[in-house]
Amino acid sequence: MKNGNIVFSTIKMIEMKKFNLTRVIAYVIYLFFLLNTIALVIVGAYRSINAYIDLTHFKKFGTPGHHPALEIVESMDIFIIGLVFLVFTIGIRTLFIHHNNESYTNSIPSWMRVKNLTELKLLLMESIIASLFIIFISVIAQTPDDNVGWQILMIPASILILSISIYFLKKRSDH
Numbered sequence: 039m040k041n042g043n044i045v046f047s048t049i050k051m052i053e054m055k056k057f058n059l060t061r062v063i064a065y066v067i068y069l070f071f072l073l074n075t076i077a078l079v080i081v082g083a084y085r086s087i088n089a090y091i092d093l094t095h096f097k098k099f100g101t102p103g104h105h106p107a108l109e110i111v112e113s114m115d116i117f118i119i120g121l122v123f124l125v126f127t128i129g130i131r132t133l134f135i136h137h138n139n140e141s142y143t144n145s146i147p148s149w150m151r152v153k154n155l156t157e158l159k160l161l162l163m164e165s166i167i168a169s170l171f172i173i174f175i176s177v178i179a180q181t182p183d184d185n186v187g188w189q190i191l192m193i194p195a196s197i198l199i200l201s202i203s204i205y206f207l208k209k210r211s212d213h
Contacts, residue, residue, distance in 0.1 A: 064134030071127040078120030085113040111176045118169040125150065125165045129158035156211055163204050170197050 089109035129152050136142040143151055152158045174193040181190060 061134060064130055068127060068130045068135060071123055071130065075120050075123040075127055078116055078123060082113045082116035082120060085109060085116065089113060105179075108176070108179055111172070111179060114172050115169070115176055118165075118172045122162065122165040122169055125161055126158070129161065133158060156207065160204060160207055160211075163200050163207075167197055167200050167204075170200070 089106045092106040128146055128150050132152055152161060170193055
């Protein structure tokens with residue numbers, strides 16, 4: 039009987055160590071994604087501010103290859119990618135660090151509350167679609183009219199494939 043208790047307590051201890059290791063790894067991932075999110079916001083803000091400064095200097099408008107509006111659109115790219123990182127960061131924190139903390143769950147917007155990895159995957163895919171759309175606008179704005187080829191359709195095709203994937207994932211999760 040004693041040996042059974044020792045084995046049971048040893049298994050329990052190993053399970054707790056695995057759980058703690060998973061939590062430590064989740065914290066490391068969370069911290070680095072949070073740092074990446076902050077870095078992207080800083081870079082996006084820096085590029086936006088430079089574009090606004092360029093807009094106030096009207097003499098630069100005639101400069102070939104200089105487009106302050108395009109710089110603003112590119113800073114939007116960076117902010118959207120930062121948003122994707124933020125969504126992933128909050129998802130990791132919700133699922134692995136504060137998975138049963140109701141006050142934390144209530145503090146985040148309802149559309150960002152995830153209960154499992156499938157919901158996080160769907161939320162990330164939706165964020166990536168928004169990012170791809172902004173990137174597509176940026177690519178279209180930068181592409182000269184005489185240089186538009188079929189390759190430019192790769193981004194909308196990616197958006198379509200992701201959208202179809204989301205549709206089927208949601209349909210599957212409803213059942």
